[in-house]
Amino acid sequence: xxxxxxxxxxTSPAFVRGRTTKIRRSKLLKTAAYAALSPTAPLAPHxxxxxxxxxxxxxxxxxxxxxxxxxxHQARDEWGGAIFPMVPGHEIVGRIAGVGSNVVxxxxxxxxxxxxxxxSCRECGPCMDGxxxxxxxxxxxxxxxxxxxxxxxxxxxSTRITVDENYVLRxxxxxxxxxxxxxLCAGITTYSPLRRFGVKAGDRVAVAGLGGLGHMGVKIxxxxxxxxxxxxxxPEKRAEALRLGASEFIATVEPRAFQENASSFDLILDTVSxxxxxxxxxxxLRHDGTMVLxxxxxxxxxxxxxxxxxxxxxxxxxxxxxxxxxxxxDFCARHHIASDVEVIPAHRINEAYERVVRxxxxxxxxxxxxxxxxx
Numbered sequence: 189x190x191x192x193x194x195x196x197x198x199t200s201p202a203f204v205r206g207r208t209t210k211i212r213r214s215k216l217l218k219t220a221a222y223a224a225l226s227p228t229a230p231l232a233p234h235x236x237x238x239x240x241x242x243x244x245x246x247x248x249x250x251x252x253x254x255x256x257x258x259x260x261h262q263a264r265d266e267w268g269g270a271i272f273p274m275v276p277g278h279e280i281v282g283r284i285a286g287v288g289s290n291v292v293x294x295x296x297x298x299x300x301x302x303x304x305x306x307x308s309c310r311e312c313g314p315c316m317d318g319x320x321x322x323x324x325x326x327x328x329x330x331x332x333x334x335x336x337x338x339x340x341x342x343x344x345x346s347t348r349i350t351v352d353e354n355y356v357l358r359x360x361x362x363x364x365x366x367x368x369x370x371x372l373c374a375g376i377t378t379y380s381p382l383r384r385f386g387v388k389a390g391d392r393v394a395v396a397g398l399g400g401l402g403h404m405g406v407k408i409x410x411x412x413x414x415x416x417x418x419x420x421x422x423p424e425k426r427a428e429a430l431r432l433g434a435s436e437f438i439a440t441v442e443p444r445a446f447q448e449n450a451s452s453f454d455l456i457l458d459t460v461s462x463x464x465x466x467x468x469x470x471x472x473l474r475h476d477g478t479m480v481l482x483x484x485x486x487x488x489x490x491x492x493x494x495x496x497x498x499x500x501x502x503x504x505x506x507x508x509x510x511x512x513x514x515x516x517x518d519f520c521a522r523h524h525i526a527s528d529v530e531v532i533p534a535h536r537i538n539e540a541y542e543r544v545v546r547x548x549x550x551x552x553x554x555x556x557x558x559x560x561x562x563x
Contacts, residue, residue, distance in 0.1 A: 215240040217247075220560055221346035222534050223273040227265035230538045233560075234273055236342050239350050243290040246353050248300055253344030254279030254370040254529070255553040257400065257461070260541050262332045271332050277344030277555075278304040278330040279372045281365045291353045299365065301357035301517070302349060303372035304507050306330050306341060318511040320355075345537065347561055357514055360521035367526035370400065370552040371517060373507065374527060378405040378457060379516040381480040381505040382412060385455055389413025392452060395434070396469060397459035398425050401482055403528060403551040405457045406432045408516075411523040417453070419469070428550070432528075446471055451498070453477060463488050470494040470502065480505050527552050533559035 216237035223234035241247045259276035261267050280302040287294050294300065307328035308315050314322035321327055328335055331343030342349075359368055378401055387393055393414040395405040402418070409416045410433040417436040418429035426437040438445055446468045453472050461483035470479055471494060478501040495502060508516065520526065528551045532540055540553040 217348065217350075219346050219348055221275045221342065222537055222560060223275045223342075223345070224263040225273050227263070227270060227272075231263065231276075231345070231541075234275070236273075236275055236346060238342075238346075238348055239339075241286055241288045241350055243288040244352055244354075245288045245350050246284050246291060246294050246300065246356055247286040247348060247350050248280070248282040248302065248356070249285045249348050250280055250282040250344055250346060250557045252281045252366045252369040252531075253277040253555045253557060254373065254527075255537070255540055255544065255555065256370075256373050257544055258373075259343075260544060263541075271334075271340050274332055275342035275345050276331055277346070278302070279369045279374070279552075279554075280330070280344035280349065281359060281369045281372070282348070282557075285348065287353070293353055294356065299359040301359050301368070301372050302330060302344065302351055302355070303357065303376065303513055304330055306351050306355050307336055318509045320509045321507045344557075345534070345555060345560070347557060355510060357510070357517060360518060363517075363521055364526055366531050366554050366556070367529050368517075368520075369554050370404070370527035370529065371520055372513070374400045374404045374552060375408070375520060375525075376508040376513045376516050377401055377482055377505070378459075379408050379519065380508040380512055381457060381482070381503070382409055382455075383512070383515075384505065385478050385480065385503075387412050387414050387455060391415070391454045392417070392474075394419050394438075394453045394456045394472060395459065396420075396456060397461075397483070398422075398429055398432075399459065399547065400527075400549075400552050401459035402457075403432055404525075405459065406434050407525050408520075409457070410434075411519070411525060419456075419472075440468075451475070455480065457482060459483050461485055466490045466502065467494045470500055473498065473500045475499060477501070478503055529554045531556050535559070
């Protein structure tokens with residue numbers, strides 16, 4: 189473990205908005221990582237500094253980190269506002285290597301997870317309600333964001349991470365760690381709306397899109413007792429949908445697919461991230477049904493008629509708070525649910541990015557971080 193002394197200045201848009209904050213950290217940990225140095229640069233080996241654990245922190249040696257499509261959007265600055273150098277990764281599983289003096293919930297050797305955020309204001313209504321992902325001041329993202337101290341945050345494509353103990357998840361014993369990492373994003377993103385809208389045994393749930401999010405939606409909704417149908421524009425995915433636990437499959441490219449299945453579902457999880465016809469999908473909902481958007485496509489036209497005539501709802505959902513994410517992990521452990529993954533060494537990250545863009549993955553790439561140490 190290499191320790192260095194550093195004084196840096198950062199300008200942060202969150203918590204220290206508009207101010208330059210001088211941060212003295214007497215001890216920083218030199219940490220191997222893979223980073224994007226610019227929007228057009230391939231990810232490459234890089235060295236970052238992690239803070240040594242403070243009184244309320246835990247230091248985690250990262251074992252596995254999933255690759256989310258949002259990593260690609262941000263590393264290529266497709267959403268704007270990217271911070272470089274950028275170390276992506278918010279589907280993190282590792283082993284606790286050290287804890288601060290005030291930490292009581294964790295000890296060295298525990299297996300822990302870190303998801304999409306590592307802090308929040310802890311004072312607003314959503315934070316007080318355990319919905320930190322909707323923090324009114326903005327959650328502190330695991331990467332491509334700023335910490336409360338104003339320093340840039342770096343994600344899980346690295347050998348370790350330091351996190352406040354209150355933003356760390358406990359991984360239940362017996363879960364396959366490489367297949368658990370994607371649950372910290374893809375798992376909670378689909379679990380949260382299923383819980384929020386009260387899916388129960390006997391409900392008819394449709395999952396639009398069978399990718400990293402969609403395949404988790406099928407598994408989790410099925411474990412809740414719902415009858416699950418996959419909606420996909422790719423007819424060749426039928427067998428895969430049924431293997432994952434769907435009871436039915438609808439190829440949305442079929443000419444009469446929407447007419448023949450009108451008013452069929454209580455809830456639709458829409459994981460599609462490209463522009464598509466919301467009205468057609470809304471027509472598949474029963475009276476009082478709900479369609480939840482998880483993807484963020486380009487603006488899509490919507491007719492109020494689709495909603496008003498059957499009192500349907502169109503909702504959105506992000507991830508989940510710490511409490512709900514822990515609930516999701518425990519649920520998945522009880523039902524033996526994990527993500528379908530392809531484990532890769534760090535030097536194949538750029539190849540994996542290209543394959544994700546081509547939808548050539550079943551269903552999540554996960555980086556074996558031990559390979560990064562070796563490089």
